[in-house]
Amino acid sequence: MDFFDKILILDGAMGTELVKRKAPMGHIPEELNITHPDLIKEIHESYLKVGSNIIYSNTFSANAYKCKTSKYSVEEIVTAGVKNAKEVASKYGALVALDMGTIGDILEPFGNLKFDSAYDMYKEMIIAGKNAGADLLVFETQTDLLEVKAGVLAAKENSDLPILVTMTFEPNGRTFNGTLVEAMAITLSALKVDAIGVNCSLGPKELLPFVKRMREVSDLPLIVKPNAGLPDPKTGGYDMTADEFAKEMVPFMEMGVSMVGGCCGTDPEFIKALAKEAKDYKPSRPEKNNKSYLSSGRAFVDVTRVHVVGERINPTGKKVFKEALLNHDIDYVKNQAMEQAEANAEILDVNVGLPKIDEQSLMVEVVKELQTVVDLPLQIDSSDANVIEKALRIYNGKALVNSVNGEPEVLDKILPIAAKYGAAVIGLTMDKDGIPSEAKKRVEIAGRIVDRCHYYGIETKDIYIDCLTLTASVQQKEVKETLDAIREVKARYGVHTVLGVSNISFGLPRREFINTTFLTLAMQAGLDLPIINPNNAAMMGAVNAYHVLANIDKSATIYVERYADTVAVKEETKSSEASIKDLIKKGLGDLTARKVKELLETKDALDVVNEDLIPALDEVGALFEKGTIFLPQLLSSAQAAESGFAVIKEHMAKNNKETISKGKIVLATVKGDVHDIGKNIVKTILENYGFTVIDLGKDVPIERVVEAAREHKVKLVGLSALMTTTVSSMEQTIKALRDAGLDCKVMVGGAVLTEEFAMQIGADFYSKDAKQSADIAKMVLGD
Template sequence: MGLKEYIEENILVFDGAMGTMLQKKGLKLGENPELLNIEKPEIIEEIHKEYIDSGANVITTNTFGANELKLKLCNLEVEETIDSAIKIAKKARGEKPVYIALDIGPIGELLEPMGTLSFDYAYEIFKRQVLQGAKSGADVILIETMTDLYEMKAAVLAVKENSDLPVFCTMTFEENRRTFTGCSPEAMSLVLEGLGVDAIGVNCSVGPRQLVGIVSEIAQCTNLPIMVQPNAGLPTLSIGDKTTYDITKEEFATALVEFVDLGVRIVGGCCGTTPDYIEEVCKRVKNKSIIKTKNKPYAAICTPSKVVRIDGVRIIGERINPTGKKLFKEALKNEDIDYILKQAVSQVEAGAHILDVNVGLPEINEEEMMIKVIKEIQGIMDIPLQIDSSDHKAIEAGLRYYNGKPILNSVNGEDKVLNKILPLVKKYGASVVGLTLDERGIPNTAEDRYKIAKKIVDKAIQYGIKKEDVYIDCLVLTASAQQKEVQETLKTLRLVKENLGVKTVLGVSNISFGLPNRELINETFLALALANGLDLPIMNPNANGMIRVIDSYNVLYNYDKDAEIYIKNYAGVTINVTSGNQNKINNINTDEQNGLKYIVIKGLREEAKDATLKLLKEKKELEIVNEYLIPALDEVGEKYEKGEIFLPQLIQAAETVKNAFDVLKKQISKNNSQTISKGKIVLATVKGDIHDIGKNIVKVILENYGYEIIDLGKDVPIEAVVKEANKHSVSLVGLSALMTTTLKSMEETIKALKEDGYKGKVFVGGAVLTEDYAMKIGADYYAKDAKESVEIAKTILG
């Protein structure tokens, strides 16, 4: 029976931890687990057999880190390593009805814009793994332990474009229901379901008790099979100083049965679980019937950290568009990205929920510019985007490199357009705007426009696109030239809403071209359109009158319950009916918008240099650091702590400060006067651990608070940490570990520092750590994230 068919009627049980079992069988600290596929295949085969004997339906290959970047450290080839791993699994399986999953873990480096690894390179890394896995005979591909949705997208595309194998995807969440990079369960569900994966869920993370809320949220967002592979609780210490976990096999199995009752169809174990755990799970679930979730589809788009449900009026900002905008055209020609980013920031602050991105100019390469603008916007804010283009290459580029689920604007009723664009919409899991026109142009009557709308919706459904992902643009014609058609547009809105039940879009300001006092016409037409069923007005959110219409509409149509938002925005406010952006909600004045602190908070990197040079005319270097840069970073840190922004925005703010620091350092060097450094800190990822994403983020943040970082890199020998700490006479050492197998190395490093007479303090961090565990292994401080590391540095170094 095929795997897809099996999970339609049965609970599928995966195996448990590979790393835990390898440790039990003598895996040495720092030894690459994948090396055993070549040098000691009998050990891997024995582990597979133990899991098969425990009742597992699926065994996972020993290839979690079998990508070219990790394998080159031990001179292994991807193809040989994966082929050997699958052969071992096949030998262990024999004739038993057990599936083999090719295990693909994260690459170990951050993708752009947070890091330096390009999306295309990540794709090629995963493609190489997928091709060999398919060739060697894997039954399913498991992409697991991901924290970055963008990296997950690259991996999924590599699977879908290079094999016919089923693909299961799991991400690792923290107790705040976010991944390390800020991705939410709902965003994961929307994006991966759109990309056409076969199962989604969560693995590793924390213990099963802490995953209940996360799994429940996933179960409410998707009807895909859900997969859960928790750790055996949280790491602790037992007699003999070996890493153990705080959940027994009975408690673990009980928790997994509860997940099955929530609708989970695929279960297994991660760190700390053994064949005993899986055997207990099999006993408990063997007679359980699957529960298929029956969630009603809904209209929504997202970035990794923000989901915008289209369940009320949602404003699409129109300003990132060269049509009729001379300055914007010049910005595109000159690749003035900061001008474009300012337009994005301004619209979001004024109330836009979504931003339209149109970069079409004959004089530029639209495909390249679309990619650049999307990446830059997504680098500084988490606003969902509408990709707006008629160029096929630019459309596909935008859909491919967008991180999340976007809207594509647009298709129309022409068969050649529908057949060319809708497959892209389906492949990349986007929503799409359908224009009510065809090869004959825009019909004069509402009835004829409605026929085109129905054709678009029906065609999209034929391609496997959900009706909820189709938004119809009933098209606005100028009242000055086609006055009779205004009512036809409103009538079309009503017909589409009542008969097709899809969301609607209008470019509202088109109505007033050629007329005086355009704001009055726009506002009146917007009110009429909303009353007739408009969901997504494409408009300038800086037009205060338009925002007031929407705020009023939300009260009158019972969207703004108890007029809460309206009262918050307008109580005690005198309405100024002139046009322009008052920015009533944010109340940011012009000086603040041009100031260095504001620039840092918004992550406008290129702006930082000029703003710093301007300040240097009246301020000393350290005054700028203490009065502008540090307060800005503190404010960003507070927003990060509160969950108002996430890792990408935190890094962008730090990088913006770096640009300002570069200017200040040059000035200091020229004057040969002050020093910015507040003290030295040694950072290292411990021996045996080749993951340094977390350590690198801590480095960036600390450097931009003015601390001098001595970065020892990853897989750092214990003696090297001790040597460098003493050599530089530092008062603070930071140690990172991502793998449970290297926690012992962290403990031994701390012990070695103290035995050598190190008088400073040690702070530790990493996904597998808890504060309690950190204290037990002798650390002075536990940093749950980069912001916490700053607070520790302030405490020790000031």
């Protein structure tokens, strides 16, 4: 179907027409497909009569979640819906789109709905719709781009029908869920749907800028289905007339959109007026857009200058990071991500590969969780094709895959996956013989990679070649080869380039000098994406300075914004005379850290912990218990102590001593519950008492708790539940732990629990607040 051929007229509102006809509304209006087929057909026909070329079946809410209480199955409702529409549409030579609204449940990690369940629910609708004769598939009024992605994958993997997607935006250019207009257009273009656009929420005038923004970043045909203006807050009705609506739709047709129709408040009169206006226009096929875009669901990068890829999420050579992964400390990883985002990284590399770790499930979890705290596009870094596929599948946005190399087997394994999910690809200029020393050979390998990418449908703009950094102290004369190769691959193939920079300085003192200079040379040679540590001020400074000197940062606006009012070196402030105890009580983290550093010069680390840090925490805890201080104070003291502990840990790692842990505790907010703030408070306190917390997060399946307790051989499990309704899953979790024969105690807490209730559901301890959980931990695991 060529959607650039002529403007196709869609239909108008279904709901508005049902209300007008006083249709009986049961659980969901889609039941009318079966109970009142003539009524539905009459509405369809009223649109066909006035010129609709495509009508939407009355199946908006006909998914398993919303049909749960209906006496009809999804298949029955969808089949009837599509058949009703087909029956009348065929008389007019019009087409029928299977209409799919949102599932209605909330996807992980903010909700409990699994990506795969969303996929299955859409799949069920799509198969039924296809079998009933639908000509197209349309996802509309969507607010979560990841949910749309589940639907689009279900559509692609279960049918060959054209896929249309329209989402619903608020005046700020985001959906309720935070999906950004451009992020939607970029991600869905990468997934190769057939047309994208907007529907509902606002009138034509308000939606025009969003549709223009879509065209800026996407070549796809565009769809516009606005409401009849803005709703009257008092009546909920719309007061735009059909002619006004049609007039306001003209700018869309002037800009060349392919499909127009109406949403809430529009009726056949509107569509009739619209069809009349549309006669004079044709869709326009946009010029090829040669920019490479990367996106998350909430933000995007168009690669037009140097963009820093943060390298910190990677366990290689990082002891603390490794330990965090082994202990399943996802918050640590999230913190690394937030820090890099604050340091102005624009893309984050994500690598969680470690021996003895289930890389696939960890990668999926980390990718999911990172998206709750950072908006940056991610770069999926793994050598395992399955890990890459799983991560790309659930990633909300258009990712970058790191990486392939010149080996045919690697290319043929990974490129089809990248192509399927619309990811951009990093290609390393090496093969089974290693990294060629000459630029010429690396350029040749790049050529092979580019050819193979093209073969699988990955466009030049989405290929990022890594010409590979060698170590200057070992291969000094080859430094130039890397730079020459960057220049040459860009000139010859028109690809983008990426480079891990810091390897250049291994074995040399003051590595920063070498690193920044090499980075600068590489940028001059045409490097687009340096992979560096964005927390390094000198490296970031080099990037920002380069943008000024290359006349990219006009009038040095960004440079001045970032560096005016900053001083080169921070002066060490004088240490405080106060005791650690006072500093911790006041919540002064920096001063606590400095004080600990001083103490370590004369005192053993363990003594500092047991004689200074822990007693301070104990005192704060006692004050909290008495009600003298309140929760934020308890937490600020815990955080101050944490700064102290961080110094101790660093000190011990330097002296090659084992880090201190008083034992491991598994914490989880039970299945079904998504309120985890209490659990997080408990975690902060426990960690500061020196316990290692294995935090399983919220809505944790029962088996997962049992597995973790077994795997980490913990003596204590802490469970939290906020709602009465979820206390039952707490009870089941306790029972499962007992049934598994694990030798561990269980403490529970949460708003609706009492001591008595806790005992009743089989817990060993009831913890009324975070302080008490630390007391229980001390009792069970020892001081």
